[in-house]
Amino acid sequence: MFQNIGEMVLLFWHTLLALPLMWRQRDKVFDQFYEIGNASLLMVCVLSFFIGGVLALQTGPTLVERGLHNYVGGLVGFSMAKELAPIMMAILIAGRIGSAMAAEIGSMRVYQEIDALQTMNINPVHYLVLPRLVAIAFALPMLVVFSILVGWLGGAVVASATSQIDITMQAFFVSMRDAVKLEDVANGVFKGFCFAWIVGVVSCHQGLVTRGGPRGIGRSVTKAVVNSIILIVVFDYVLTRILLK
């Protein structure tokens, strides 16, 4: 385990050192960015809308019952921005993109494509890892912003359409405006940025250390997703503590 952590830290460091070469890899960054961002939009939309809706449905009736209907929008808005959007997006991307990264790099390792790169003096970190990490580091925070907005909309629609809550969309957004500050959204986006590096580094590392045939690739994909999710949850706590005022 400690060897894995050490290797991941080194991979992260080597990628940071290679950042000045990013411009050379811009085509690959754009391809990855498209794959991560655009191809995930529909899923993000559905997930976020219903998360926002469920949040309103779970908290709304209880708050309204106690005469706290002014807080429904604030609660949904605050929870989506600071916690649910970043963590849900990170887990979604770990499952969808992290697994694909580990599988692609893992199969390149198993079928000697990475060896072929090395014999041509092409650094696998520059060629494979850098574009993926840069793309995910840009895409995930953007997906978090999109998820927050759709989640708010989902909460507002459900709050206005549910008879036990019965708050107009306007009242929902006014209450949210009073409770949620731009800083809260920035916190969520920052968390998304940190989680992006976690998913990218863990998945690329698992791909690079893949051994064996198809079974090895399968094992790497599972490890990439599971380890990413565990680290996301742990770092979520750490980041929340740090960002707590």
Added chain:
Amino acid sequence: MMSTPSNNHSGVSVEVRGLRRSFNNQEVLKGLDLVVRPGEIFVIMGPSGSGKSVLLRHIIGLEAPNAGEILINGESIQTPGVMNKYRMAMVFQSGALFNSLTVGENVGIYLTEHHLRPPEEITRIVAEKLETVGLKGTESKLPSELSGGMKKRVAIARALVIEPQLILYDEPTSELDPISAVVIAEEIFELNRRIGVTSLVVSHDRDLAFGIAHRIAVINEGEIIAIGSPDEVKRSSHPVIRNFLHADFKPQ
């Protein structure tokens, strides 16, 4: 096909000294020593699992030895900068083509990634190298659309783009039908004749080895048991070599 190395060589010499390597406490290479002369086609033969491919991976720098050293033109590959100083290429057993790239992108990847030529010139060089290996017009195909023999020829074209001084071939004719195997053998031979590249071929294909080699080394269980010209190896009385050279299926 020929008995002496090409005079027209741009190739480098390779010297392996006391190379040892173990995996999981099992010694795979047991102190190998050999010298490959510039411009020579040197074939390393031996039964499966004898350490041939591991030796090749050490020479190209994909593995580090436990002991011993490898010298290219008299310079140790462990010395910083030596691996970059000489142009070396390897044709893998599987071809190791990048499956998500087209044939053209595969062949041109070295020039593209190192930004050595403008895109139009890379396109021209790729077309030229593909023509050299008899695959003109296949630039836009994906590796999955090619046969085993074509993949190996694309891998050779990719190696040629580097304008190598040393090419390592790992089982270049394995999994190929006899006709494709002959085509690959001719490619290896022609390249050596035309550009004088030093060629180190790992194979257990007896026809290939005796057809193209200037010299042959036979490895068994991590040790060299014979080294010399094809005729000298054929005359060897070593029981493993006799068995290896005369193994044949005899129905009862």
